[in-house]
Amino acid sequence: MVYHKGLHRYSVILAVCTFGLIFAGGLVTSTGSGLSVPDWPNTYGYFMFAFPIDKMVGGIVYEHTHRMIATVVGLLTVILAIWLGRKEERKWLRVLGYVALGAVIAQGVLGGLTVLYLLPVSISVGHAALAQTFFAIVCAIALFTSRWWDESSKFKDQNSKLEDLEIDKRRGVNLSWLSIGTTAAVYIQLILGALMRHTHSGLVVPDFPLAWGQFFPSLTPDAIASYNSRLIDANLWLAADGQVTAGQILIHMLHRLWAVVVTVMIIWTAISILRNRLLEKRVRVFGYYLIGLIILQITLGAFTVLTRKAVDITTLHVAVGALILITCVLLSLHAVKIYGVRRSPVVVPVAKKVENPFGKAIA
Numbered sequence: 001m002v003y004h005k006g007l008h009r010y011s012v013i014l015a016v017c018t019f020g021l022i023f024a025g026g027l028v029t030s031t032g033s034g035l036s037v038p039d040w041p042n043t044y045g046y047f048m049f050a051f052p053i054d055k056m057v058g059g060i061v062y063e064h065t066h067r068m069i070a071t072v073v074g075l076l077t078v079i080l081a082i083w084l085g086r087k088e089e090r091k092w093l094r095v096l097g098y099v100a101l102g103a104v105i106a107q108g109v110l111g112g113l114t115v116l117y118l119l120p121v122s123i124s125v126g127h128a129a130l131a132q133t134f135f136a137i138v139c140a141i142a143l144f145t146s147r148w149w150d151e152s153s154k155f156k157d158q159n160s161k162l163e164d165l166e167i168d169k170r171r172g173v174n175l176s177w178l179s180i181g182t183t184a185a186v187y188i189q190l191i192l193g194a195l196m197r198h199t200h201s202g203l204v205v206p207d208f209p210l211a212w213g214q215f216f217p218s219l220t221p222d223a224i225a226s227y228n229s230r231l232i233d234a235n236l237w238l239a240a241d242g243q244v245t246a247g248q249i250l251i252h253m254l255h256r257l258w259a260v261v262v263t264v265m266i267i268w269t270a271i272s273i274l275r276n277r278l279l280e281k282r283v284r285v286f287g288y289y290l291i292g293l294i295i296l297q298i299t300l301g302a303f304t305v306l307t308r309k310a311v312d313i314t315t316l317h318v319a320v321g322a323l324i325l326i327t328c329v330l331l332s333l334h335a336v337k338i339y340g341v342r343r344s345p346v347v348v349p350v351a352k353k354v355e356n357p358f359g360k361a362i363a
Helices: 005-030 059-087 091-116 121-144 147-151 162-198 221-233 246-275 281-306 311-339
Strands: none
Touching (some): 005 059, 091 121, 121 147, 121 162, 162 246, 221 246, 246 281, 246 311, 281 311
């Protein structure tokens, strides 16, 4: 297989641009600018890139910028798919390029429907989930086109004893499954986060780490009425927006409780990596990334509530969530590439008896 340095670097650039797009999307939701531009695909009747700069004020800045970045990412993805189709020898990777193209097209359509149908929850959440999926696909392509992926082989320390290799193989396969499970848990959490944002459930529980002073808030009608009254008095909710519902509180709490599951999974994965000193350095570094990112994310999640959803904190919370997902995805791909997902038995050589010239058997 021929390594294409330009293709790999281009894939990395597209991955970085996609992260910028997710960050811009986080700004749109954090500032409540989703309907600042009410038409699509035009912007107040203008062709997107012909919209006057002096008219980009207020929420239009965030929504219009998000659209322009999305368009650029879409065009870059078209080029990537064509480039992979012409240069890449691996059929499955060419197909993955077309999958990325289909995903970015679907993402654009969902973005348009989100505006035209006035931010329906189902479409908005689907739009957010597909953004994370597309980001993961692009980052995977960047890894698949790297020189390392081409040249790497399954981990095997030639200087280790056969027994040590058996133990390390078992740990490696366990790491593969553990990292895949952690990736799934993180993806679910990102969907729950999107559901919380788009149902306006972010501040229905305004305290942390407790929830309305309890481990799990009461959902009785009297308790809900009390929550509504206190939220309005604290200027965290407008009476014109209707009543906070038990469903919104459940969504908020589900996001918090699943965060505990994700934290346990990530710490478990990181410890499994760092305890095994036989792992390749390229894999071990993921352990440090995961610990740093989860500490940062928990801090941002707490301050998102305590700062009453400050725009910068909330947007960073979204962005770091995406980084955690990609870290888990890349770790999973590394683990599967090096160790696989099935344990292969270690063959121990058996001494054979041979006859010496004097007729005595020797081992």
